[in-house]
Amino acid sequence: MMKNMWIFGRSNKVVIVVFTGVLATELLWQLYKRTRSKIPSKSINEVLFFSEESSNCRMHAVSRTPCDRSNCSVTQLRKLCAYLESAQQNLDVCMYLFSCEDLAAAIAKVFCRGVVVRIIVDGGMAENSACERRIRDFRERGIRVRMKKSEYLMHHKFAIIDRKLILTGSTNWTMQAMHGNWDNVIVSNQLALVKPFIAEFDRMWILLTTGED
Ligand SMILES: [Zn+2]
Numbered sequence: 001m002m003k004n005m006w007i008f009g010r011s012n013k014v015v016i017v018v019f020t021g022v023l024a025t026e027l028l029w030q031l032y033k034r035t036r037s038k039i040p041s042k043s044i045n046e047v048l049f050f051s052e053e054s055s056n057c058r059m060h061a062v063s064r065t066p067c068d069r070s071n072c073s074v075t076q077l078r079k080l081c082a083y084l085e086s087a088q089q090n091l092d093v094c095m096y097l098f099s100c101e102d103l104a105a106a107i108a109k110v111f112c113r114g115v116v117v118r119i120i121v122d123g124g125m126a127e128n129s130a131c132e133r134r135i136r137d138f139r140e141r142g143i144r145v146r147m148k149k150s151e152y153l154m155h156h157k158f159a160i161i162d163r164k165l166i167l168t169g170s171t172n173w174t175m176q177a178m179h180g181n182w183d184n185v186i187v188s189n190q191l192a193l194v195k196p197f198i199a200e201f202d203r204m205w206i207l208l209t210t211g212e213d
Helices: 002-038 052-061 073-085 101-112 129-141 191-207
Strands: 045-050 090-095 116-121 144-146 157-161 165-169 183-188
Touching (some): 045 073, 052 073, 073 101, 073 157, 073 165, 073 183, 101 129, 116 129, 165 191
Parallel strands (some): 090 116, 116 144
Antiparallel strands (some): 157 165
């Protein structure tokens, strides 16, 4: 009888200790999440320019080696690739004309890491041979690409990384745009800017559901 009571008392203590441990862990986790959410993430606001000088960088674009110019287009392109490669969960790209090999390679890289990638391009521009090649390559890899041929141009040029950071501006993702045009890319993680882009991309993605990705 005494022995049974001792065993019963001991098992009760074990249950209480385990329960307290689980409760403490849960409380600490909730506290950590609340504290973490209050820490402001680092603000990112950057503007990249491409100009007539960018054509001078065309010569060393093949080697991917930057030059000393402050706005070297190879350096700018590397930055864009680095932003794309920073994606951990989602990458949404909405691009009128997309033929740039380096940016396509950056997208393929994150897709291989398990990042969910969605791409929207203009239906008319998709018939451009360089753009068509990229789209075919994306689809062969399993990356979803949506478009629609329409009298209205899908003229956007933006990307959303992890639904937290946008790259947008006048620049098409072509070598011509980055090595000879006057163009710009704005990079920002300001919520007031990022949120509308997310909403617009999601709206367009549903609108362009055709059965073929
Ligand atoms: Zn250069």
